[in-house]
Every structure is written in C-alpha cells, then in structure tokens.
Amino acid sequence: MAPVSVRGLDGGAVLVTGICGRLGKRLARALHRQCRVIGLDRRPFHDRPADIEHHQVDLRSVRAREVFGDGVSAVVHLGVDHDPHADSAEHHTSNVTGVQKLFEHVEHFGIKKVVMLSSANVYGPRPDNPQFLNEDAPLLGAGPFSQIRDLVELDMGSQAYFWRLPEVATVILRPAHILGTVRNAPSNYLRLAVVPTLLGFDPMIQAVHQDDVVRAIMLALAPSARGVYNVAGPAPVPLSRVLELLERATVAVPHTVARLGVERLFRLRVTSFPAPELDFIRYVCMIDDARARRDLGYAPAHGLVSTLCAVDEERWLG
C-alpha cells in the first residue's frame, strides 16, 4: 500500500481528538513521521511514540482551548462517545457541545482545515433505501435507532459550518462499516464466537478496512478537499458470503425473536448491541463513494478478504 503524503500543512501540527481510540492510534502512527501530531483525549495514551504530544483533557475544557492555539493547522475529530450502555443524555451533551467548542476554537485560531469522522450509519438501514446512497441522501438513521442521533447531529452540526465558517475547508467523512482491530459494532459482531443472523434475510454488506479510513482521512487533509464524502471499501457482498469467508459458525434467528431477545439481553447488559442495530443485518445501508474517488483520489487498498480478516488481527497494536 502506497503511503499517502499529507499536503498543505505548512509545517503546522495536526490535532487529533479521540486519539486514544484504536482508529486514532492508527492515524497517529500513519501521520507522525510526516508532520507534528497532537493528541487530545480524556484517556491516557499508553504506547505513545515519543514525537506525539498528548493532552489528557476534555475537548470542552478551558485547557483544550490552549491546545488548539499551539501551531495547529488541521483538526481531525474522531472523539465521538458511543458507548451504547452509557447515559445517553450525558453523551449527547458532550458530543454536541464538543463539536461546537471545536469549531469555536478553529475559528478563533484561524485553523483552515477540519476533518470530521461521521459514518454511513447516519443514513440508516431501511427497506426503501436505494442500493447505493449518495451524499445527498437524507440522514434517517436516528428514526428507529435513537442511540445514533449523536452521530447524526454531529454530522448535521458540522454541515452548518460549511456556511458559518466558509474560510475553513471542512470535510465530513461517512465511511461504511469500519472493520479491523477497532471496537465498533460491525467488528465486534464479526468477532462473536457464534454469529447470529436473521432468518430469511441476507442483505448486501459493504465494509472498509480501518487503514483505508486512515488513508481517506489523510487525503481529506489536502487543502482543496471540502464537503461531505462517503468512503467505501471493496465491492459489496451478501452477509452470508462475509461469514463464509471468515469461516464463522452462524445461527439464523427469526427477526421477532431476535429483536425481543436482544432487547432483553441489552437491558441486562449481556450484549453491547442495541436491538435496532439488527436492521443492519436486515436491510441494505450501502453508499456510493464515487465523489471521494473523484475529488479526493481515494481508492481502497484492501481487498475483500484482507478487509474482513482485519477483525481477527492481533490486538498488539492496542
């Protein structure tokens, strides 16, 4: 895979919020040989390369403001709280005000570049979805699945800054299901010992390798990039084919049973999958990334097998 070279930073630093997540760490490692990287996260950054500065503070705090003033020329926002079991009101407040603070600081310090990581989940899996959604499709994901309203609001809130701060080249990335060592729902789902599927449903699935998302973020740091971009990986395949390639044991459950069961289990905190998440293995939620391919020069470097097998990779990277 050819490394992406980041352009247009003029020696400035890249500030990465949520750097201590698995994706954040991968991005930091891809970036830190090319430019200064500053981390901002409430969590500590353990195995941190020496040349990465890390500030263990909350994005909304006064101290975070000083970090933005430290020669930063681009901000990558990965710091979305998405623990499904945590108090949703508190989450919501921290996510939404986090975005607002971020853009306040960006405006104050004259930073010219912001990359927001959203997700294709904001469109939501629906029976009447076109097979491939483009960036203009409505964000209907939060209708049946209230837990992702934070993400939808983050996405919409950031869109407002296209006109509120026209001098800032804001990019919103909406990747398909990110697979890899990351701890997100699709990767966790594929890591289950026995993978439940819905009886009689076998939707087409689109996934993207975590490192392809990192590459897309680096391409989005180019000064000319601006706007909303879907980011997809290799060509879609049916869910059954995904599980076949990963050689997973599966059990098919009728939808009504699965829905009731997952609801119970979620309330008992046995599972981290909220029941509406079942729609992702029931209906299509796929994206058309032609715009990212054309404007950003993005193309996934990982094929289907390597994208899927990334979920089984060792956790050595942390």
Next chain:
Amino acid sequence: MAQKTALARFTEVAYGRGLPMLRRVLDGAQRAADEVSERLLGPDFEQRFRVLADRYERLGGDPFGFNPEAVRSAALASAFFHRAYFRTDVYDVDRVPEGRVMLVANHSGQIPIDAAIIGCALFFDANPPRITRAMVDKWTATLPFVSKFFSRMGQVVGLPENARRLLNMEELLLVFPEGMRGVSKPFEERYQLQEFGRGFMRLALETKTPIVPVGVIGAEEQYLSLGRASWAARAFGLPVFPLIPQMLLPGGQLPLPTKYRLFFGEPLYFEGDPDDANGVADKVYLVREAVAHILRRGLAQRRSIFL
C-alpha cells in the same frame, strides 16, 4: 440350524437379486428425472448459464446481490412453469435490442408470475440469454426469504436510483408502470390497462434507453379475483388484499394452468427533456397505446384461454 439357512438364503436372494433390481429401479427413476429436467431446461441450458455467469464474473459481481448460481437452483421449477404448466408461447423476443433496454409490460395475475415468465422467456428463449431485472415493491424488502430470494434472482427495489444504476450497467429492466393497480385488478377488469406511472419514461429519456412494449396474455385469468378488501389489507399490513375464492379450494392456491402468450413489440426510441411533464405524459401515452395494441391483437388471435 434350519433358521440359519433360511436367513442365509434370504440374504443371498436379497443381495443377489433384490439389490440389483432396486438399483435398476432407482437408476431408471434417476434417468427419467434427468430426461425430464433435460427436456424442461433444454439441451443448451449449460451454455446459457455460462453466458450469464461469465457476464457477471467480468463485472466483478453484481452490486444488487444477483447470483448466477441461484438461477441454476431455481431453473428447474421456473422451466416447469414456463414450458409445462403455462406452456408459454414467446413471440418476437429477438426484437429486444442488446445493451440497456426497458421492457414495459401489462401487469396482472394477483401475484407477479408474469414477471417470472418474462424472465424465463429472456433466459430460455432469447439469444443471447439475458437476466431480467424487475423492479419490486419496497414492501417485499421487509419480508424474510422473499427479500433474499428476489435479491439473489436479480430483482431490485423499485427506486429511480436503482433503475438508473442498472441501466448504466447495460442491464435489461422490466417495468410495470401500472404497479400494484395492475397486478391486483379484479377479474372483470382483465386486459384493461390501468393508469401508467411516468417515472419509467423520465428514466428512459435521461439514460437514452430504448423501450420494448410487451403484452402478456394468460396471466390475467390465472386467479379469479372478485375484488379488493381494503380493510383486510390494512389489518394484515399488506399493500393489497385480493378476494380469490379459488384459494379456499384444495389445490386452488396454484394459479389456473392458463396458456401464456408473450408478445414483444418493436423497440421504441424516445428523445426529449425528462423534466418536461407534458412531453413525458405524451410519450407515456404512446407506450401505453403500444402495449394496448399488442394486447388487442393477441386477444383477437386467441381461441382458448387454456389451449
């Protein structure tokens, strides 16, 4: 001792004579089954199948989930209905041009068997064979098994975005502009074309797709529907609930074995502004008239519903 000899003799007879006889019977049954399937599928089935499989291999798989292997598994049942049950006569299927094309047909028969038979005609009778991509109602996407089956067989949810993408892939699209209104017509309204939707014409103009009008005769008599019960449709959450008395009879769930006749018209080429509402309406009228004309001619020729 005597017992032992009797057992030994029985074993001997069983192995020596009984088993070969059983094997002959089974082999015979196997051969008969092979012969039937050979006759139903036609001698060139494998070649036809290869043509399709190669096409989608070249495309790197179908983004809508069509799987040529699924066609193989459904082929025998489809061929039975196409060749034996409905004894379809296919006229002028060679009029369908290569590349992107839209078939516009009358819709009828309570359940969309007409779409399946058109698909059979394009696969078994057309040269080269093609896969028919029909636009199905989004409601079917919520049904277990049905949604999966449709997707594997190349059917897609009827949205303009999907149709556009398929036409840009140079696929063959089957459109029923009558939609639900057509398929659930009561028996007394048979062969009366309902209002045509206009979306198909906008798409055809936008993507410069030729339109082939198709008349399906025979489907309208397969179920005798007395009407629609809107309260039942609401109660069961169905888009429509036809009243079909034959369903209550044993075996009446199967459609009546009417004879199907498919007439393919000359391809129509349209040009114009897809956003010009009046222009689009006029062109839709022309297509509707073409289908109606085919139906009138086909019905005039027909001597019997079943033969």
